[in-house]
Amino acid sequence: MSGLEDLYREIILDHYRTPRNRGEMECPPAHRGEGFNPLCGDDVVLYILADGDTIADVKISGNGCSISQASASMMSTAIKGKTFADAKAINKAFKKSLSLSEEEEGEADSAEEAETNEDNSVDLGDLQALQGVMKFPVRIKCATLGWNVLSESLEKLNLD
Amino acid sequence: MSVNTLNSASLKADFPLLGRQVHGKPIVYLDSAATSQKPRAVLEAMTTYYDDYNANVHRGAYLIAEQSTTEMELARQKVQHFIGAPAQEEIIFTKNATEALNLVVNSWGRSNLQPGDAVLLSLLEHHSNIVPWHILAKERDLELRWISVGDDGHLDLSNLDKLLDGVKVVGISAMSNVLGTVVPVRAIADAAHERGAVVVCDACQLVPHRACDVIELGVDFLAFSGHKMCGPTGIGVLWGRRELLEEMPPFLGGGEMILDVSTEGFLPNELPWKFEAGTPPIAETIGLGAAVDYLTDIGMEAIADHEESLTAYALKTLEDRLGESIVIHGAAHPRGGTISFAYRDIHPHDISQILDQHGICVRAGHHCAKPLMRHLGVTATARASLYLYNTESDIDCLAYALNETAAFF
Known part of the structure; x- marks a missing residue:
């Protein structure tokens, strides 16, 4: 079935079936952020417990499709224990990995490649499995839902 | 028992879009509650x-x-x-x-x-x-x-x-x-x-x-x-x-x-x-x-009769073929041909994505009715909605493809 295997990679389904860092945290001390996909009503709630400028603990709750929930689960494992700056860099690299694929066939290949190499300092690991959503443009919003909450949360935490 | 005077299979020919293929399969359009297809005359x-x-x-x-x-x-x-x-x-x-x-x-x-x-x-x-x-x-x-x-x-x-x-x-x-x-x-x-x-x-x-x-x-x-x-x-x-x-x-x-x-x-x-x-x-x-x-x-009475019998067929077929793995969210008679459902514990977005590969168009989401979704205790449903051009064969395709979703989940 064309492309569906790319979308529903085993690692994604694994995170969907067995979400990591699932739960809630008391706020405060934790920070709570929530994002909605107005298209389908999915939501992701992200709890971050900060220790200085480090993400000491993270929890995810909310409801949604396999892509939104798996992406949020994978995000939680990627950012747990990281500094705000590192989490920000991972977020940036993840989003870039999606939009880069979008322009795969564009003319700016060599320039993009140079940037990709630069970003290779951030190891996306399992998150690369989510690049399959690029073939399903409607689902990109699902994949980025949790990450947009992370962006907002980090901004607020930096202000606090 | 109402007399169904519609021949939906031949009515499909009035709708240019319904002649196309999606992912190499004939389109099965089951989203008329979102928007209907347009006949050539329009x-x-x-x-x-x-x-x-x-x-x-x-x-x-x-x-x-x-x-x-x-x-x-x-x-x-x-x-x-x-x-x-x-x-x-x-x-x-x-x-x-x-x-x-x-x-x-x-x-x-x-x-x-x-x-x-x-x-x-x-x-x-x-x-x-x-x-x-x-x-x-x-x-x-x-x-x-x-x-x-x-x-x-x-x-x-x-x-x-x-x-x-x-x-x-x-x-x-x-x-x-x-x-x-x-x-x-x-x-x-x-x-x-x-x-x-x-x-x-x-x-x-x-x-x-x-x-x-x-x-x-x-x-x-x-x-x-x-x-x-x-x-x-x-x-x-x-x-x-x-x-x-x-x-x-x-x-x-x-x-x-x-x-x-x-x-x-x-x-x-x-x-x-x-x-x-x-x-x-x-x-x-x-x-x-x-x-x-x-x-x-065509006649609104004939359209209503057709939808009534096709809805009954759909409800029965989905239940017969999918048994307890499908849950139809309401409504008892009297009802129209809009069927919201949950299938296994597969999210509606994922259902819709996989059905699409079979050429089947259904809606997934909250259907712009979030207060109702909250009341039902769900964030989203999959929805198949029927119109005058839909046939029993469309319903059979839906039941078959729903079964196939189990391959991924």
């Missing part, structure tokens, strides 16, 4: 307008301008007769049903509702019959009340009398776009009128599927969209009782809606143009007229 009527007599309406004194004006007003008469409206002046063309409902809330609502007044809505409402009221309620300090929904998918009217106490306006959907529930509009309208309340009916899911008569429905305003009834997008209808419309101030200002304008003020036009500011969607209006002709030729 597309040709719009093309003919642009090819032969494209001119602005109600302005030029030349032949093609007269022709465009005549055709547009003819469409108004077709719509009038289609819904049993007493007068063509009561048919107001809008962009869509959403704009029609916003027109009522902003024009009638602003001039009739005072702080503390109550508005009664049902949990079946689409956001378009909720959010405009929320906006006005916040501004005017109105109280919003809700008719609840029972486990059978029907409105709980047991406490209607109490709910209606002090209510100035009732906003009610005639048929749920999520559960397919057919709402007893007449009974609610009669009860509302006894209390002196005005009734605004969202008939988006009713008008395309059932013979509809505004007098029999007993409502004061009726809103619906052209694109769900074989017409184009960009054209909707508001019907209102003339005496109410006459009293209402204009909604949008601009050209067409005035009799006179000076530096001191303006004099609004007569009905229906008082509410039709600016150049109207002429081609779309003419397209809607052609859609009304198309549906009338």
